[in-house]
Amino acid sequence: MIRFEHPLSERVRSFLRIEHLFNRFQTESMRQEDSPWPHHLALFTLFEIMECAGRAELKLDLLQELERQRQFAAAGRIQGAQAALSAQLQAVAENLQGIKQKFGQHLRENDWLMAIKQRMLVAGGTSPFDLPAYYFWQRQPHAHRLADLQKWAATLLPTQEAVGMLLAILRGNTAAADCVAQKGSYQSSSLAQSIHMLTIEVGMQYRALPEISANKYVTHIRFLEASQEHARGRPVTGDVPFKLMMCSFDPI
Template identity: 45%
Template sequence: MISFEFPVNERTRSLLRLEQLYRRLAYFVDGEHANEHHSALLTLFELMETASRADLKADLLQELERQKQLLEPLHDNPAIEQHTLDGLLDEIELTTSRLLELTGKFGQHLRENEWLMAIKQRAGIPGGTCQFDLPSYFLWQLKPAEERRADLNRWAAPLMPTAGAARILLKLLRDSGKTHHYLARKGMFQQMSGGKVVQLIRVSFDENLGVLPELSANKYALNIRFVSAVTGEVRARQTDADVDFELTFCKF
């Protein structure tokens, strides 16, 4: 099975983008080659821009507090594993504290580093980080991998509370999902929403079908169209086959 997630609002869209960037950052930081650490640095710059929205921190804190208020009454529910619940609440509390400790604009410590900003500026030019453009960066790439990794972790450390908040909120959102089986006849499916509000929609199906879902949703209706998975040589077309799939609605 393969799954595609579709955010329904801007907050969920931001969380998914942050999740992808932090995963990519962790992957490249763990690498050994200078090219992997170059990719890690470019990802840091992407994170700096993606999370620079002024109200992001306030949004994360507000949602973490709301989830905490919803979870605390579950201590009286015998069907809930109390040890797991306590661990989650402790994690929310710790992440909230770390977010509150952040001062200034997200990634400000990176913006104040002239050396990093010079790399960021040159990275926007095709081939702009060559040895003759940035000799000091070339020397940094020649350092042992553990030294480069230590630098990357130091630069990334002030950004990590945001990663923790995104991870907690997306886990809670995904765990809330309710899944149903449907059949898209000749690749087309429509369902009236009846005013139901969700934050995330997940579509899952057999990856061997060679199709991709195209989704549009609002408070009135949900439309899914399955099209052929192509890479540009030919135009994508709606499949003529029936598609058996799972549809998951997630909301806090």
């Protein structure tokens, strides 16, 4: 099975992108390899995180949703909620509030890092003769480079923690239905209220990619053939069974 997540708001879209980038950063930075290239990708990803999560409203969005979820948990409106969840949400919010500077400001104030960031936008721009100081850093032991990456990412982690917790709540608060896309197409007008994300699980053997259009009135899903030659594959003509999960920050 393969799972596709489709955000229905710009806020959730931003959360998913930030989660994706932090996951990549953690994976590449922790690779136990002598080669410098995983750490090169980790640093590039750190710059992507800085841009993706640098929106001024993001911190406020996170704090507001954390507080809303804490109130739900305290009131017992989330199934299985306990006092521990409310305390955990409070702790995550306090960690996020504890970061007083603008997101990624310490990175922007590091001239060496910003020079690397700028050169990464140029094809081949981080060659040793372009950035000898960066080449020297790449030749340092793995543990040295890892310590630097962790130091640079440290003040970004409360944002990762907040995004991760909210997405865990979103993914755990779902209504699911087994569906069939007849001749590759599915349409429904029974989407639950206040849905913030749709999740689709489909068998890998169908080689089908969902193309989703959804609003509060109708949900339309068309499956396209997976292709490595065309940006958009041909429509699937056969029936495709799949599971549709409707995810919400609100009690369903």
